[in-house]
Amino acid sequence: GDSVTQMEGPVTLSEEAFLTINCTYTATGYPSLFWYVQYPGEGLQLLLKATKADDKGSNKGFEATYRKETTSFHLEKGSVQVSDSAVYFCALSDSGAGSYQLTFGKGTKLSVIP
C-alpha cells in the first residue's frame, strides 16, 4: 500500500536558519503530493502541493519539488521565522483506487527560537 516517511522531529532552529524536512513516499499509482501545516491548537492547513514530476510547489517562502526518480518531496525554506513553529505533515493522494484519500506521514514538529 501507499506510505509516507518523513524525518523524525522535533527540529529546533534559530531564526533565519535554513530548513529542510525530508519526505519520501511509496505509491502504487501516480500520486499528488502535499505539505500540510498544523499550528498549535488548530487543524491542518494546506501549505503547498505538486501534482506531477518536477513540479515545484511554493507558498510563504516554503518550497518542495516533486522528484519521481527519488520518490521524494522535501520541504525547504531559506530563512525560518518564529511564526513558522508548527507541525509539518507530508501527504500523498494516489491516482489509483481511493484517489481522494490522503496518506500522511507522522509529522515533524518545528520549533524556531529567536
Added chain:
Amino acid sequence: NAGVTQTPKFQVLKTGQSMTLQCAQDMNHEYMSWYRQDPGMGLRLIHYSVGAGITDQGEVPNGYNVSRSTTEDFPLRLLSAAPSQTSVYFCASSLLGGGGNQPQHFGDGTRLSIL
C-alpha cells in the same frame, strides 16, 4: 464562509458511553472524511464519503459509525466509547475531481478523552 466546523471542541466520556461528533461544511464539497490524530502516528483515516448517501471505511473504522444524509453534514458516532478512542478527531472536506489533487480543508478538531 465558515469552512469546516466541528463540535464540540472538547469532550470527556466514560467507557461505554456513546456520543456523536458533529462536522459541517459550507463549501458544497462532495468529499468529506474523518481522521484521528495520535502522538507519533500522524493522521489516520476513519471513514469517508464521496456524496450524500455514500460512505466507506478508511484505515481504522472499528468502533465508529458514520452517515451522510446531506452534502453539508458528516457526523461521526461512537456507539460504546473505549479508552483506545482517546484522540484528537479531525473532519476534512474537499471537491472531487482532478485525480485526487484537490486540497482538503480541515476543521479545528475535537479533543476527546475516554476515562
